[in-house]
Amino acid sequence: MAQPAYPPVLQWWTRIEKRLYGEADDAPRGGAPARASLVVLYDGHENIEALWKTLLQCRTPHIQIVWKSPESGEMRLLAESYVAIPEKLFFLKSLRTSLQRVAVLIERAQRRLDAAASPHAFPLVNARAQPAQLSGLTSAWFALRHLGRKVLNQPLKLLVQRGHWVLAYRRTDSPVELRADSSADDDVSRNWVTLPGMPTQFHADPFLWRGKNGDYHLFFESLPYDTNRGVISHIAFDPATQKWQETPRVVLDRNYHLSYPFLFEHDGEIFMIPETCGNRTIEMYRAAAFPTEWELHKVVMRDVVAADTTLHYDGKTWWMFTSITEEGGSNWDELSIFHSDSPFGEWTAHPMNPVVSDCRLARMAGNLFKDAQGRLIRPAQNCEREYGAALTFREITELTTTTYAEQTLSVRNPPRGRQGLHTWNAVGGITVIDMKTQLRKWNPWRGAMRRA
Incomplete structure (x- = not known):
């Protein structure tokens, strides 16, 4: 034909x-x-x-x-x-x-x-x-939009660092995840405290860990703009002084990109699965000396481009949620799941994989959790407008080795003045998120203000 x-x-x-x-x-x-x-x-x-x-x-x-x-x-x-x-x-x-x-x-x-x-x-x-x-008008308008953006992008690159991610947190009397089905646009815009960042790098993908003595540890991706290669950094929160450490410390660095430091505990030890799709692997690290020393424990999968791998244990079965690139496509829009009797065992692919093929709902955005009604909630990224544009909270209504079903509970857009929101985690009374903003590279008034 x-x-x-x-x-x-x-x-x-x-x-x-x-x-x-x-x-x-x-x-x-x-x-x-x-x-x-x-x-x-x-x-x-x-x-x-x-x-x-x-x-x-x-x-x-x-x-x-x-x-x-x-x-x-x-x-x-x-x-x-x-x-x-x-x-x-x-x-x-x-x-x-x-x-x-x-x-x-x-x-x-x-x-x-x-x-x-x-x-x-x-x-x-x-x-x-x-x-x-x-119609020809549709094609012509597209061409004008493209050329207009091309002209505007050159000066914008000199003035603004687009896609600059920062971390924020808030304390609540009750865990914020219990309100996953609220109409949350107003809720997400209030009471957030932005953690100090650096203009030379962005911070994203925050994951919280609460120690047995009640102290909080925050692990996240740091990406220096001069290397464009992510590392895993850490800061601690002291409940007694109610303060975070001021300077992050790099705790995991490889010669390939790292991000999304998912954490879990098994048999009294703490493990991390950072995103390592740049190495075409899913890697698991064990805390040799928590929180600063990590050693490779196992390569879970090889020759796979998988993003934002997240585990969930339901008391009987371990489930692995991950976004795998297939045939040159994006890892923004498909979600696959695997199951195993142990986080260190062999993983079996779900027969319905990919269980989600939708750029608005697929990619993971944090830990799975249960709300006050006992519903299993999966935070997901909404990448329809652009990568990390917003969050969607999905209730998993069916999860077996042969079936899978979920439905949307709510959508959360970024706080006012921000362009993106793509990770949401809560432990105890602290919730952490990352927000995409624009970092001003040059301020024409800065010199005049200094001379005044």
Whole structure:
């Protein structure tokens, strides 16, 4: 089947992108299913123009693979994804990311269809009756937005460090996680105390640990801008003086990027699983001398690009939640789970993996916890607008070795004046978060104020 042609304005813009950025337009413009009975839906439409339109409007593509009955035309949903688009103003790059996910979803759908007794075991889905229409105006507006951003970005890079993460905390009379289903935008904007940071590095991914004597330890990612490689740092909180240590101390450093220092205890010892996707591993460290000395205990998985690995023990089974990159995609938008009898044993993949394929809900944002009603809550990142834009609290309603289900309880946006919020942890009466802000590099009034 012949590939559909770009409209004239989009043809012009793709030539511009290829010339400016060396982008290749070598990917097929439409994902052709391997089986005649499988159909790809783009935002509910069967034609690829719907995907082009979504990308040109900088929206999140919703891709579904359905089985279509040759007799009745009814459709059954086999696989779907809300695809993370990291750079929304690059059409060809976004299209390639989307079509790579289409290929992955087709394989996923075929496996599920082969394993099922009948296509009718899958839920019904309805396609839109009319094909999507793409106007030249949509393409032209996208081009203007891209060029305008390109012009503005140059002076902004000199003035502002974008994506600068800082840590904040607050004390509460009761654990804040007990209010996970509250309408929390006002709640999240109040009473936060920002921890001192440094303009030369950002701090993110805070995890709290409470010792047996009641003292608190905060572990987090530090990323110096001159190396662009994260390390794990630590500061302590003294309940007697109600003060944090002023200077963080690096406690774990490797020649690859580290972040997200998830902590857990087993048989009286403390362990850490930092994110080590830059090394294509999931690594577990043991505290040789808590909190400052850590030694490699085990490599849990190799040759895998996994982000924000988080363990949960339900009293019988150990569960591992992690976001794994597949076929060149992003690790923002899919969540897989594994189970084991021991955190040091072999991990078995869940048959429904990935259990979530949605950039608004997938990537982990902190420890799982139970609220006052006994519900198991999973904090998740909402990366639809951009990476770490907001938080979503999901109630896990079903978690077995063969089934998984969850539902949204609440969404929390960053406090006013901040651009992102992507980690939330609470221990005892302290809650910690990280917030994305813009760090001013140069202040034209600073010199004048000093001379006054």
